[in-house]
Amino acid sequence: xxxxxxxxxxxxxxxxxxxxxxxxxxxxxxxxxxxxxxxxxxxxxxxxxxxxxxxxxxxxxxxxxxxxxxxxxxxxxxxxxxxxxxxxxxxxxxxxxxxxxxxxxxxxxxxxxxxxxxxxxxxxxxxxxxxxxxxxxxxxxxxxxxxxxxxxxxxxxxxxxxxxxxxxxxxxxxxxxxxxxxxxxxxxxxxxxxxxxxxxxxxxxxxxxxxxxxxxxxxxxxxxxxxxxxxxxxxxxxxxxxxxxxxxx
Numbered sequence: 001x002x003x004x005x006x007x008x009x010x011x012x013x014x015x016x017x018x019x020x021x022x023x024x025x026x027x028x029x030x031x032x033x034x035x036x037x038x039x040x041x042x043x044x045x046x047x048x049x050x051x052x053x054x055x056x057x058x059x060x061x062x063x064x065x066x067x068x069x070x071x072x073x074x075x076x077x078x079x080x081x082x083x084x085x086x087x088x089x090x091x092x093x094x095x096x097x098x099x100x101x102x103x104x105x106x107x108x109x110x111x112x113x114x115x116x117x118x119x120x121x122x123x124x125x126x127x128x129x130x131x132x133x134x135x136x137x138x139x140x141x142x143x144x145x146x147x148x149x150x151x152x153x154x155x156x157x158x159x160x161x162x163x164x165x166x167x168x169x170x171x172x173x174x175x176x177x178x179x180x181x182x183x184x185x186x187x188x189x190x191x192x193x194x195x196x197x198x199x200x201x202x203x204x205x206x207x208x209x210x211x212x213x214x215x216x217x218x219x220x221x222x223x224x225x226x227x228x229x230x231x232x233x234x235x236x237x238x239x240x241x242x243x244x245x246x247x248x249x
Contacts, residue, residue, distance in 0.1 A: 014045025019208045023197040056136045058082050058248040077122075077154040078142030079161070082248040085137045088212055094220070095227050098181070099239045100129045102231065105177045106169050107141070110160060121149070121156035131210065139243045165244040168237035178228050189221040 020039065022031050088097055107127035115124050122143035132138035141161055145153035188195070195217075203214035 010045070011049045012051065015039070015042050016044040017051065019204075021201050021204045021208070023200045023204070053135065055084075056082075058084070058136070060247050062246075062249045075145050075147055075150055076142060077145060077150050077157070078140055079154065079157060079249060080132065080138045080140040081243055081245070082132065083137045083139075083243070085131055085135050087210075091223060094223055095231070098224065098227055098231060099236060101181055102174065102177045103127075103169070103236055103240055103243075104129055105180065106173045107160070107164060109173070109177075110164075111141075111143075111157070114156065114160070121145075122153040125153075125157055161244050164240050168240060169233055171233045174231070174233045174236060178231065182224060182228055185217065185221045185224050188217050192217050 020035050022035065024031075086093075086096065088094070104127050111125040111127065114120055115122060122145045125141065125143035127139070127141050129137065129139050141157040143153045143157050203212075206212040207214045
């Protein structure tokens with residue numbers, strides 16, 4: 001109802017649950033004073049209702065959703081595998097984060113190669129890892145397809161998922177992506193004084209909303225130099241198999 005929507009807004013869109021993030025080349029004390037000056041008079045709002053964070057269900061059997069709209073400009077298909085969210089809190093968790101980056105990059109290379117073929121089953125496709133919603137990790141494969149090509153496109157991404165689950169990633173693919181990841185982090189480290197403010201703000205938002213750490217490239221790059229060389233194809237293939245289990249699809 002309209003009143004329920006208003007109540008939700010009053011209870012949860014309130015200053016007590018909001019952070020103001022400022023990034024730039026400025027004197028922190030001066031900007032903090034400005035923020036306090038502008039916002040101090042706003043009441044913290046209703047705090048009677050606590051923020052609930054219930055667990056999201058992960059079903060054994062696949063669940064399906066189909067949506068259509070006559071004004072839609074494209075047709076897309078996707079399949080996601082959901083698992084309980086595993087937070088990143090310690091340096092050891094960076095290894096798990098590296099697994100994610102390497103696996104996603106390898107699968108995206110495979111999908112890109114298929115899309116470049118004549119009569120490809122999709123116009124473009126991608127793999128990704130995200131939170132869906134906050135208590136859930138989701139690994140997804142999605143594709144944009146021609147009208148009438150949804151079934152063919154969906155079959156194609158599922159075949160690639162099954163290929164990865166059964167046969168894994170090759171040593172060549174793993175080594176190439178390890179080099180690519182280190183190279184991109186090296187560039188970010190060398191150009192750290194040119195980092196866009198939006199990048200810093202994005203890290204701060206992730207920290208505020210999800211508790212994700214934001215140690216900065218000065219910390220992350222040397223740590224990655226130690227961790228990445230020791231990651232093996234067998235290690236990644238165990239992760240891929242766990243991601244692509246039938247449960248939670």
